[in-house]
Amino acid sequence: MKVLILGGQGNLGTQLTQSGPSWGHDIISWDRDDLDLSDWPLAQVKLNSLSHVEAVINTVAYNAVDAAETEPGRTMADILNHQLVANLAQWCRERGLTLIHYSSDYVFAGDKPEGYKEDDEPHPINEYGRSKRAGEVSLMVEEEQGLNYYLIRTSKLFGPRGLSPNAKPSFFDIMLQLAATSSELKGVDAEFSCFTYTPDLAQATWQLLASQADSGVYHIANSEPTTWYGALQKLAELAHLNLPIKPISSADLPRPAARPQYSSLLMTKLPALRPYHEALVEYLQNLLDNK
Ligand SMILES: NC(=O)c1ccc[n+]([C@@H]2O[C@H](COP(=O)([O-])OP(=O)(O)OC[C@H]3O[C@@H](n4cnc5c(N)ncnc54)[C@H](OP(=O)(O)O)[C@@H]3O)[C@@H](O)[C@H]2O)c1
Secondary structure, eight states: OEEEEESTTSHHHHHHHHHGGGGTOEEEEEOTTTOOTTSHHHHHHHHHTOOSOOEEEEOOOOOOTTGGGSTTHHHHHHIIIIIHHHHHHHHHHHHTOEEEEEEEGGGSOSBOTTOBOTTSOOOOOSHHHHHHHHHHHHHHHHHTTTOEEEEEEEOSEESSOOSSTTOOOOHHHHHHHHHTTOSOEEEESOOBBOOEEHHHHHHHHHHHHHHTOOSEEEEOOOBSOBOHHHHHHHHHHHHTOOSOEEEEOGGGSOOSSOOOSBOOBOOSSSOOOOBHHHHHHHHHHHHHHTO
């Protein structure tokens, strides 16, 4: 299948771009340098030049959760997380293309310790979450007109850094860097949710596309949810970090955007992914091998 990947050099986009050919797909991978998707009229001209594409995977997003609380971040979040998704959904629907798009556990309020199923009611508590939810709703509107889509909610991504020079380090990358220069590490012992390894998410995405499952919402995240502190303890154990690891509360780390306290994504429609710490072992081994 000929598949267009948008955001192809981001953290997830790089994994999708690299793994797509092994699923037999002919991949076109575009990033910001290829087309600026915040300018839809211009982007549409380039998109219209494509032929024989059967599916579009959109990983482009405005992910700066705290900056989205105020301008200009709030407007950028609306442009990329909402308006772009609405435009892509219409563009795909008009051409009969399948659209795969990613959303976030941050569409949920975070008050369900047992976790959220795909059909639980979203209720975002910050601007980033509201913009992602607006994008979700625009897919559902286009579905009524015939769009085939897979809306994949995921959370707390980690994995090999994307090829883009702007690709952000994950929580684990930041903690490994800090471990080299600090006498102790601290993690917020809250925001219980699922860490997700981008290579696992990429494989599960291709699997979903191949399955020709029903259009709709799917949760994909590694299993065994934990807090930032819990994940930091696991990192310290697996990477043999020889320094104290301390829990702190959310109040010890004030941030502009409210965070959901419990936002584990339950995968009720697809087979569960392996525990995040098994993926973390693989990630750490790859870091060592590539040193
Ligand atoms: N990261 C997480 O923990 C997390 C959690 C839950 C859900 N998600 C969702 O998962 C998806 C993938 O996230 P990710 O972390 O892989 O994102 P990412 O690394 O930030 O990648 C996003 C890509 O989009 C590109 N992009 C940004 N603005 C653009 C524009 N105006 N025109 C064209 N391209 C543009 C970026 O290019 P540049 O590199 O040049 O900026 C980057 O390559 C997103 O939908 C995100 O909301 C992520």
